Amino acid sequence: xxxxxxxxxxxxxxxxxxxxxxxxxxxxxxxxxxxxxxxxxxxxxxxxxxxxxxxxxxxxxxxxxxxxxxxxxxxxxxxxxxxxxxxxxxxxxxxxxxxxxxxxxxxxxxxxxxxxxxxxxxxxxxx
Amino acid sequence: xxxxxxxxxxxxxxxxxxxxxxxxxxxxxxxxxxxxxxxxxxxxxxxxxxxxxxxxxxxxxxxxxxxxxxxxxxxxxxxxxxxxxxxxxxxxxxxxxxxxxxxxxxxxxxxxxxxxxxxxxxxxxxx
Numbered sequence: 001x002x003x004x005x006x007x008x009x010x011x012x013x014x015x016x017x018x019x020x021x022x023x024x025x026x027x028x029x030x031x032x033x034x035x036x037x038x039x040x041x042x043x044x045x046x047x048x049x050x051x052x053x054x055x056x057x058x059x060x061x062x063x064x065x066x067x068x069x070x071x072x073x074x075x076x077x078x079x080x081x082x083x084x085x086x087x088x089x090x091x092x093x094x095x096x097x098x099x100x101x102x103x104x105x106x107x108x109x110x111x112x113x114x115x116x117x118x119x120x121x122x123x124x125x126x127x
Numbered sequence: 128x129x130x131x132x133x134x135x136x137x138x139x140x141x142x143x144x145x146x147x148x149x150x151x152x153x154x155x156x157x158x159x160x161x162x163x164x165x166x167x168x169x170x171x172x173x174x175x176x177x178x179x180x181x182x183x184x185x186x187x188x189x190x191x192x193x194x195x196x197x198x199x200x201x202x203x204x205x206x207x208x209x210x211x212x213x214x215x216x217x218x219x220x221x222x223x224x225x226x227x228x229x230x231x232x233x234x235x236x237x238x239x240x241x242x243x244x245x246x247x248x249x250x251x252x253x254x
Contacts, residue, residue, distance in 0.1 A: 002232050015142045017153055024151030026144055026200075029207045041232075059222055071226035073153075076220055080156045082228050093203055101200035101209050105129050105168075110201055 001041060006034055012047055016090065018110070021070035027092035028100040031079070035069035044069045045111040046083050058059045066087035090115040094124070128168060133161055140176055145219065148211035150199035154219035157186070157226040159208070171196050173210050190250045192216035218244040221251070236252040 006012050006068035013031040020027055025047040032040070036056055050057040060066030067085035067126035075080055093100040096116030103110040135141050140158040147154055157175040159167070166174035171193035177184040185195055187193030194212035201208050222228040223243030230237040 001235060002237055009223070010137065016157060017144050017151060017156060019151075024146075024153075026146060026209050027142060041235075047144060072232040074230045074232065075156065075227040076178070076222050076229070077227075080227075082153050097203070100204075100207070102203070103198040103201045105201065108128060108168075110129055110133050116217040118197065 001038070002016065002074065003078070004034075004037060004074070004081070005078040015050070015080050016046075016107070017080070017082045018046065019084050020083055021057075021086055022091075025088055025099055026101055027085070027098065035043060036082075038085070040069060040072075046085060059092075060088065063089065063118075067092070078117065089118070092122075094120060096123075098118050128165070129201065130166060130205070131159075131161075131201070131208070132205040133214050140178070141212075143173070143175065144168070144207070144209045145173065145194065146209055146211050148213055152226055153228055154212070154214055154225070157184075164208075165205070167196060167199075167210070173212060186219075190216065190245075192218060207235075216245070221247060223247050223250075234241065 006015060013032050016030055016032050018027045033049040036047040036049045046059045046069060047058045066088050069083055069085055071084040072081055091098050096118040098117055101111055102114055131141060139160050143157055143159050160176040163174040163176045172188045173183045173196060175186060191214050196210055196212055197209055198211040218225050221246040225237045225244055229240055231240055
């Protein structure tokens with residue numbers, strides 16, 4: 001198995017950049033630990049480590065919007081990866097937007113680009 | 128100025144994904160703190176925080192390969208950014224490769240893709 005340099009970070013977590021495997025759009029960034037790295041390689045579906053829940057996170061476990069891995073790139077220091085994925089359900093962001101990066105800096109302000117593809121309240125339930 | 132959520136991380140550093148503004152290729156990932164974020168917005172050239180030197184880092188200060196900012200995207204939690212850049216000198220990686228992500232996972236091994244565009248010893252000097 002490909003070894004990553006998890007010791008590089010104080011908390012054992014490394015960033016994973018998630019990119020649409022066709023368009024190259026950056027969909028999100030999440031964190032992986034050794035367990036989520038192994039699960040991703042084993043299953044071909046993106047697994048992360050949820051910092052808020054402090055637990056293994058199969059992306060799409062609630063929404064059904066899993067990320068099917070097409071390619072994995074590893075950087076020069078083995079402390080960052082790129083997952084090139086097929087985003088099932090089109091939207092990667094919990095807000096319903098395709099990408100978490102749906103805001104652009106314009107003249108010192110954030111401008112929202114595009115519309116949500118789903119209603120988060122329907123997918124995750126109201127809280 | 129656009130405020131980011133630097134308090135989200137224990138060390139005050141947030142990841143910046145660096146993407147070619149034309150092709151969408153992910154060139155590198157580096158970290159920003161408040162100072163490097165401000166310098167990037169002020170100057171239009173990508174500034175990071177070097178974790179190894181613990182100092183402000185104008186990308187390209189040694190090699191001349193600066194990154195001219197074309198667009199900046201901010202994620203849903205304001206704790207990650209995407210810099211869409213024009214990579215002067217073509218190569219972003221200190222190894223001389225265009226992208227730091229020049230290795231791909233293939234059948235459980237890392238396969239190098241592409242050739243370096245410059246000789247690091249010539250650009251940075253031998254150490």
